[in-house]
Amino acid sequence: MLRHISPQLLRLLIVQVATVIFIIDAFTPLDIAIAVLYVVVVLASVHAWPRHVLRISGICVVLTLFGFLFSNWGHLVDASAGRCAVSLAAIAITGYLAHTNHIANERLWQQEETLRESRNQLAHAARVSTLGExxxxxxxxxxxxxxxxxxxxxxxxxxxxxxxxxxxxxxxxxxxxxxxxxxxxxxxxxxxxxxRRSDPEQQALDLNEVARESAALVRRELKSHKVTLRLALAQGLPPVLGDRVQLQQVIINLLMNGMQAMDGQGGGRLELATQAGAEGGVQLSVADTGPGIASENLGRLFDPFFSTKPDGMGMGLAISRSIIDSHGGRIAATSSGSGAVLQCTLPALAEVPA
Ligand SMILES: Nc1ncnc2c1ncn2[C@@H]1O[C@H](COP(=O)(O)OP(=O)(O)OP(=O)(O)O)[C@@H](O)[C@H]1O
Ligand SMILES: [Mg+2]
Incomplete structure (x- = not known):
């Protein structure tokens, strides 16, 4: 909930709460460990001053000690000293835990960033190698x-x-x-x-248009593999939010796999289809008339470096899955005696979470 409050307002609130706690602690004769409420100040400061949690905890410790001295001057060693010690321990422990948690979160965030960057670089490298083909x-x-x-x-x-x-x-x-x-x-x-190596660019896309552009890029390949491609693109589909280049990359991967699968039988037919998905998304599928996928391979198809081709790198489907995942969609393979079908489902633009 605190994430939704602006940092300035949150800081103001924290200062006010700390002031109120201090006033009650120092100037009222309540026999309760009110200073333990500084824990709330420490926890809220994780969002307001993430880098200064330890410092804020230190300030709360000082305020607790001042409050104790103020309200107990002359009889410092009685039950209230015990309450003060409990409050100090609670503030120190909370401060330490909040600080280590923040550091761990920051590290995790940096690792995620590095992972995202490596994924983009890998996708780019694979794209350039496909361009060669x-x-x-x-x-x-x-x-x-x-x-x-x-x-x-x-x-x-x-x-x-x-x-x-x-x-x-x-x-x-x-x-x-x-x-x-x-x-x-x-x-x-x-x-x-x-x-080009550029960061993914999200925009509203007509998946049919992306499918047509991808098909145009493999036209010659189809000819040399003796494959005919049929486009079955449904009309009136909602747009999807995505990166044009990355989605083209996925479609080209699927089309190339289909063509390569039919090499052994001297050609065949491919169908690139789009249709409205069952749960409101948009589906894109590539079906071939090749030998299909052996059942023992179905579970490993999307694993990096899984390939049954002598010169295959085994990265096409792994990269395609990471691209579809990052678009909030799903990709799956099914196989029958009459060929393989690779199907991606992408959320329609209206249902992509903000
Ligand atoms: N349409 C298909 N029909 C039959 N098998 C397929 C099909 N698509 C993929 N496969 C199987 O999945 C494996 C992995 O495909 P993937 O695209 O990840 O790698 P690859 O095509 O072998 O190499 P590359 O990295 O060059 O794409 C393929 O080697 C093949 O065995
Ligand atoms: Mg491939």
Whole structure:
């Protein structure tokens, strides 16, 4: 609850509470260990002055001693001395425990930060290595609009070189050149985003769009693995909150795994589908017509470095799971005689906790 109060207000409250305790302790003849309530001040100071808990405990100890001397001057050794000792012990122990707890929490937080950073670096390294595998697809994606630009440029020149230049045709060709330039530059921007090492950027995403972009990046790969890809994207899905590049990475991993699984049978079919999830989320699945996953491997599929491929690193699914986890979603694999299905569920934007 204290976390919801602003630090300034909390500090003011703490000072007021400490003052009230001191006044009651020092100036009223109550026969109770009122100073033990400084424990509340110490505990609240964990949120108000996290780095100074020991100092605040020291101040409370001093206030307790002053209060005791004030109210018991002349008869210091009686029952109230025992109550004062109990209060001092309670404040000291609470202060020490709160301080060590704070240090442990801070250490834990730093470790979590380091872990998050390493996870991002690992995901980035895997992305760059996937980009290497996708080089042929990428070249093709960029080459297509470039070839179209060149063809439209030549056409425009021909129209211009006529005895009677056809300016309307030239205008149309230049319009096409502009559109293809934009297409090529979009592909390059997407690839650069995949290659760049940047912190995850959360935004509202249309999962269908991310699926289409990922499919475009593996188009060439599909051809060389003799695989046909069918997109079955449901309409009217709610947006999800996520990092575009990371989700692309997951989809590309799943598509590549599907293609590689069907290598042994000389090709097959892949289906990349989206649909509304049972619990209000959005589901994305990649199904193949390969041999499926052996039941003894199902439990280890997402373990780092688990691979059944001679040249596999075994990191694709482990990284995909850590990405989906960090998006608050789930990823699971099922297998049947007619292939494997890898399915991710992501929370819809409206239900992502603030
Ligand atoms: N669609 C699939 N069909 C059958 N087996 C699969 C499928 N997807 C994954 N697997 C199994 O899961 C293992 C782990 O996959 P993962 O993507 O983590 O690693 P990898 O593909 O072997 O290597 P890489 O790190 O290069 O992706 C694969 O080696 C394979 O045995
Ligand atoms: Mg893989």
């Amino acid at each position: 996708l080089a042929a697809s990428i070249a093709h994606e960029v080459n297509q609009p470039l070839a179209a630009i060149s063809a439209n440029g030549s056409a425009a020149l021909r129209w211009l070189n006529r005895p009677q230049p056809e300016l309307e045709e030239v205008r149309i060709a230049i319009g096409r050149i502009q559109a293809d330039t934009a297409r090529a530059s979009e592909v390059i921007t997407r690839i650069r985003a995949l290659a």
